[in-house]
Amino acid sequence: MIKTTSIAIGSILTATTAMAATDISWWHGMGGRNGEVINEISQQFNDAQDQCNLTPISRGTYEEALSSGIAAFRSGEQPNILQVFDAGAATIISAEGATIAAEDLILEAGESFDREAFIPGVRGFYADSDGKFIGMPFNSSAPIMYYNTAAFEEAGVQPPETWEEFEEIAPALKEAGYLPLTASQLTWMMVENFKSRNNLQFASNNNGYDAIDGTEIMVTDEEQVMMFEKLKEWADDGLFGFYGAGWGDNLRPFEEGESAMWIGSSGSFGGLQQSMSDDFSAVFMPYWDGIEGAGTQSFIGGAALFAMAGHPEEENTCTAQFFTFLTSPEVQVYYHKNTGYVPITEAAYEMARDEGYYEEQPVAEIGIQQLQLDGGEWTSGYRMGFYPQIRTVMEREFNRIFSDEVEVSEAFEIIETEGNELLERFGRTASN
Amino acid sequence: MTLTHPSVSVPRRPFARLMRGLAAIGASEPQKRVQFDRPLTPWLFLAPQLAVVVIFFYWPSVEAVLSSFYIEDPFGFGATFVGMENYSDALTNARYQATAAFTAFFCVVVTALSLGIGLLLAVKADKVIRGAGPYKTVLISVYAIAPPVAGLIGMMIFDQHIGPITELFAFFGHDLRVGVNYWDTAIAVITISVWKQIPYNFIFFLSGLQTVPVSVREAALIDARSGWRRFRDIVLPLLAPTAFFLLIINITYAMFDTFAIFDVVVKDKPANNPMTLVYKVYLDGFKGNDIGGSSAQSVILMVVVAALTVVQFRFLERRVHYG
Incomplete structure (x- = not known):
């Protein structure tokens, strides 16, 4: 009996500690193995620090994720992070006020942000015409x-x-x-x-x-x-x-x-x-x-992550931290190897190459090489x-x-x- | 009994009673008003039901009607009032007209086939004496399959690469390409939809047949040797209330409940495949995020359904004999 009580007290205490962390949510449109990898990455983020607690939630397909994100925004229940696919980019980027530009979010949280760290092919697609990152490139494919x-x-x-x-x-x-x-x-x-x-x-x-x-x-x-x-x-x-x-x-x-x-x-x-x-x-x-x-x-295919507006500052800081965490070479390489999506930063690409991954799996390098070919006047993206x-x-x-x-x-x-x-x-x- | 006077007491006529009940709400009959001492009490009893109706039916309907007059930013930041433009855009659009035409065709074919086959099977099953139980169970069991699952099973047998029905068609020299060719997809969707609905009709027709009194059947047997004539003159009229009920249910099924089947068959990518009006509302509203246009379409659909209901009750139900 005493044992049960102490376990109960113990679990209450753990719960309280967990509650001290800021909760943020991430709605995505990935299923199968790709959905599992999202859970793994979120877990890695939660394990790596104790101020923020990220919960990923699958919302069906890309289109369904966007629709439910929109519906949630209209009723003020939007998640902190919404995954939006390439074709939906114009919808979310044109809705100024629905999102906070990823670049602004990260800089405001006091983290550093370097556009040039990203491989050329992913820089333009989710950015505005000045090149500012609105969405955070996430799963990118070619x-x-x-x-x-x-x-x-x-x-x-x-x-x-x-x-x-x-x-x-x-x-x-x-x-x-x-x-x-x-x-x-x-x-x-x-x-x-x-x-x-x-x-x-x-x-x-x-x-x-x-x-x-x-x-x-x-x-x-x-x-x-x-x-x-x-x-x-x-x-x-x-x-x-x-x-x-x-x-x-x-x-x-x-x-x-x-x-x-x-x-x-x-x-x-x-x-x-x-x-x-x-x-x-x-x-x-x-x-x-x-x-x-x-x-x-x-063009870069796949999807990007958007920080939804209307959340308290400490949650936005957590979102920014997660974005920075996502672009770290270790996480990128992990994601690249487990899903086949391309690494989005130069550093991650180099890391995968140095590890000899492409000697084992030459096919995995084709997409990223294609995204690094010379760009032209019309290759950075489209917005319709x-x-x-x-x-x-x-x-x-x-x-x-x-x-x-x-x-x-x-x-x-x-x-x-x-x-x-x-x-x-x-x-x-x-x-x- | 004169069918033109619905006020005549007909206990087995639920729809007429319902309509009378609805009419009575508006009419002031002092006798009925005195049944409750306190005027609030009836409303209290009605409240839960009214709340459900208002929250889940009237409120969304009003919202749909309102947003159908706007072209709206999906996130709700801005909206332009456009009057009836969403309606005229939809109604004059050739694709919308084609979808409407297909929906009508689809409803007629699915209703006719699933009612016809359901009735045929019920009549035959009614005559089975030995092994009737398992036979009926087998026929009914399909009803337990959810529409998306029915769609999935259907897609397996209609698959372009491995589907047995595709192979069957190939044997007869037709290259069946469900998902590519418009009418091939139509064949697949109609087949799956009919297959899914037959058991439902079968259950109702079978129980309808079992209410036809043996004495009547035996009397008919003396009058007519032809089984078809006995069926046409005696059994069918007695089945009419069931058939009328099923007609409405089947039309509703074809218009709305086949949504999941379409979604599975076209695999989320409608392309040039046939679709119903409901699927188009979903497509434009939820996948296309065009809230105004999609709302206008759903209002049009509401009007169509209301009109259809009126036609059914006013013209068709008069011909139904409730005995």
Whole structure:
């Protein structure tokens, strides 16, 4: 009895000590292994200090995390940290007052912040047009091209660097009995990153960074239409497989050794190691040699963390401490190795390299190398409101293209028209 | 009994009673008012129910109506009053019209098929003497499956790469591409939705059939040799109240409850796949964060449902004989 009482008192005391720490919350949209890693990192943060206690909460998918974050903000119940994916960047960044710029937050908490410490590819995407970090880059990925090593040996060809080379080698792969190429999420691969890999403008107003009003999407250019005319042609010739907008449907042929190449995320690496029975490797996502100035870096994909406004100062200080903790090389390397997302700071990249990680796992380096290629005028990012809906329009039209319901040029006219209607609508939501 | 006079006492006519009850709320009948000494007492009893209705139905509805007149920043910082623009935008939008047309088509097909097949199975199961229990259990068990799970099971059998139904179609020379081709996806969603709803209709039709008195059936047997005629002239009219109830339930099911099935089948990426109006409300509001546009769509949906209810009760229920 005495023992029970003392245990009870003990646990009350522990609880009180824990309560002395400032609680902060983190809503995210990651599941599976990636979700577990988030819990591990939070635990590491809690163990490393005793002023702050971070609780991560999964809110479903990226879109659901953003929606519930918005709903919570409207009712004054917002978390301290909200994870927002690339396509939702404009939504949260345009809502000034909903967030505290990560850079301001960290400096106000008395910590140091150096933009140059981040690898070039991640600097611009979640920053304002002056380069100030609004969101804290977190899980960052790049679209890369995985290939089945055996398929290429059988066909006696080399993985292509450019789409021109792809056209040369694809028939050999087909002859060897493979479907040469599949790709997941064509919006990300063949529009957004097509733009950045080939250094082409994506939207007016400096890709949307300079202003919300008057920003128009630019997808009816000759090059963009050509990319999809080629894809359609390849699909008709049996060189490219299209299985709809679902990520997994386009990945499966590669996992089952039917397709020789698959364009996916650098973050898919961890999953592929488990699901692929054949040996695989990866190269950069191809670009068009025929387009002048092409071969530039890709946009950063994935998501960033945003510090939500409306919290007391001590909580904001904890959030800032956590952001600093996240960018430390040790945490970055841990995250990189466990998820396949790229390290976001130069120091973390060097640390992983010095540890010899890329000699063991060369594929893990492809994404970060691609993000460190030369940048161009149009490679730092894009900022368009209602962009998740614009992606939905694209996905719809892509399905129609590959079901012979619409010509490529007409499809992109529709995307541009509907996209601009959405952008115009978004301009009217803003508080101006 | 004249069906045009609902005031005639018909004990097995729940809907008519409900409507009369609703009408009585507005009418001042002094007899009824004196039943409570204190005027507050009835309200006290009503309060919990009213609170639920107000909080979970009226309040959100009013909010939806209000925000449908604005184009609003998702975080609530700013809103522009646009009058009826959200409505006219939705109604004149070709995609919205196509979605509405598909929703109507989908409701008719799913309701017709699941009612038809449910009735057929119930009639046949009613005749089974040996092993009736297990037979019925097997038919009913599907009802226990939640819509998202039904969607998942459906997606396995319709999978582009490994689905057995896809292989079946391939055997007959059709390249079934659920998720890519509009009508292929429609076939999949309709099949899964119907499959999920048949057991529900089956249970109700079966219990409806069992209330048809044996004496009536035997009397009919003397009058008509044809089983189909006996079914049409005797059993079907007696089943009409059940069928009417199921009709409403099935239309509601097709319009709203199939949401999860759509969500699973299109895997979160609608692309060019067919969808219902409810799914579009979710898509624009929750994934697109367009609160004004999505609110306008949900108000349109409310109006449609209200209109549908009125039509059903005014024109269809008159034909139903409650015995």
